[in-house]
Amino acid sequence: MxxxxxxxxxxxxxxxxxxxxxxxxxxxxxxxxxxxxxxxxxxxxxxAPSGAASAFAPTPSDLGAGLSALGGGAYNSERLRPGDVIDVTVLDTGEDGLFASTNSKTLNLGRFTVDQKGFVSMPFVGRQRVAESTPTGLERQIVSGLKGTSVNPQAVVTIVDKPSSAVIVSGAVNAPGKIPLTAKHEKVMDAIAQAGGASGKPDAVDVTIVRGKRRATASLSRVMNEDRQNIYLQPDDQVMVEGGAxxxxxxxxxxxxxxxxxxxxxxxxxxxxxxxxxxxxxxxxxxxxxxxxxxxxxxxxxxxxxxxxxxxxxxxxxxxxxxxxxxxxxxxxxxxxxxxxxxxxxxxxxxxxxxxxxxxxxxxxxxxxxxxxxxxx
The missing domain is CATH 3.10.560.10 (Outer membrane lipoprotein wza domain like)
Known part of the structure; x- marks a missing residue:
């Protein structure tokens, strides 16, 4: 055998x-x-091509739309949203009317929080829809609501707090958390920088933006190198940085x-x-x-x-x-x-x-x- x-x-x-x-x-x-x-x-x-990053170098169109698929312009920090807090003061320069019985020509109506349906209720003015309105637009609404009770009314609306105008940055960043949006019109890279920067190398990190029921993803290196990927952020966006070494x-x-x-x-x-x-x-x-x-x-x-x-x-x-x-x-x-x-x-x-x-x-x-x-x- x-x-x-x-x-x-x-x-x-x-x-x-x-x-x-x-x-x-x-x-x-x-x-x-x-x-x-x-x-x-x-x-x-x-x-193999020298360097051999890939057999054929893909163009941005080959990589897909990425974050640019979400679109959207710069966030308008003046627009009111549910949860915002405003301060309202009214003035009357006429001899008769709302303030006739007082020595003052101004009256602070107080601070009001925009409810989840986008309304506020104010004395003398009543319930007003204010969501997506600006302070200037709301001032016109108040003046219109005071006609008949005030001779020459004027109004001043000041935004006190905008707790809902923020984004959440999570994942592979050094300081994850909530980042407020301001009149500076923050973009993706601004939020990541405020979160302490990514903890991994750009080529090894993906950035995903969740906006409502929509989401889009691009590598951090692509966001850094393509202007159209560094999109403006909107309130309630979730910025998820994923990856590492x-x-x-x-x-x-x-x-x-x-x-x-x-x-x-x-x-x-x-x-x-x-x-x-x-x-x-x-x-x-x-x-x-x-x-x-x-x-x-x-x-x-x-x-x-x-x-x-x-x-x-x-x-x-x-x-x-x-x-x-x-x-x-x-x-x-x-x-x-x-x-x-x-x-x-x-x-x-x-x-x-x-x-x-x-x-x-x-x-x-x-x-x-x-x-x-x-x-x-």
Missing amino acids: RRLAPLLLVALAAAGCRPADGPSNGSIQSAHLPGGGQKIPVIELAD STFTALGAFKSAGEIQFEVGKLSLAQAVGRAGGLLDDRADAGNVYVFRNQYIKVPVPAAVNDKTPTATTLQMRPVIYHVNMRKASSIALMQLFQMQKDDVLYATNAPLVDYAKLFTIYQKSAPTAAAPAPSL
């Missing part, structure tokens, strides 16, 4: 029955997307496999291999190291029937695999230019003989022997 071992190993290897810690080189090269069956592109490191994952035949933190734009592929402890000399296949990444790639747009125009392309987020042959000296130089991105997976395959050796070890194991009978008493 022992003489059949070499033939058995060859037969099992040909059938793909090899013990392994992950996908083989062949399975990676022929990998397809689940369901759709589309082949995942495998790009040689020499064919960027990481990549090293799997397979590395000395220190695992999840490793880094700063985007400051870690090359060569450095990433070093962070993972380098390849295992007795196990790794230096000719087949891979980087798995989700990035924007050009995807053909289906043409209409009988359309004679060239097939158009669009950019879509798809999986891409980069292949690195570390046996080549040129690859080491290219690895210094290839920049790691957030959520990359760095994978080193086993050398073929390693898997064969595992199979041989399994075959060589002796069959378990029966346990010795228990001694009789």
Whole structure:
């Protein structure tokens, strides 16, 4: 039976029955997307663009509307909202009327809180809808309400407090909490700055704005670099800053496999291999190291029937695999230019003989022997 071992190993290897810690080189090269069956592109490191932030640089339109989808102009801090507190004083310059029985020509009606339906009730004036009105507009309402009881009425409305005119900033910021909106017309970056700034790097942090039943998201780096993403905030907006440190994952035949933190734009592929402890000399296949990444790639747009125009392309987020042959000296130089991105997976395959050796070890194991009978008493 022992003489059949070499033939058995060859037969099992040909059938793909090899013990392994992950996908083989062949399975990676022929990998397809689940369901759709589309082949995942495998790009040689020499064919990757310098820096390799992505195979094709996406334009802002490719990234979607982001926060700009919420739109909206600057918040008008003069407009009254439920919960606002106002102070009202009326004046009468006529000889007869509201103040005829007093020596004073002014009367402070008091402070009033706008109720949840947007109304306030004031003496001599009655119940008035004031939501979305300005102090100037409310003064005109009061004057109109006093006609008939005052000869030449005038009114002064002062906003005392606007507790509802604020936004909530939460998540990965250094000082989360409520940020009041003022006449300065605060934008997203203003609120994040007042909250102590983001606790993570811009490329690793997403900003989500929740406005009523609507929400929109963009990366912090995009908000910083695109004016249209740094939108004006509105009362009751929720600004959620999510994310933290960027990481990549090293799997397979590395000395220190695992999840490793880094700063985007400051870690090359060569450095990433070093962070993972380098390849295992007795196990790794230096000719087949891979980087798995989700990035924007050009995807053909289906043409209409009988359309004679060239097939158009669009950019879509798809999986891409980069292949690195570390046996080549040129690859080491290219690895210094290839920049790691957030959520990359760095994978080193086993050398073929390693898997064969595992199979041989399994075959060589002796069959378990029966346990010795228990001694009789």
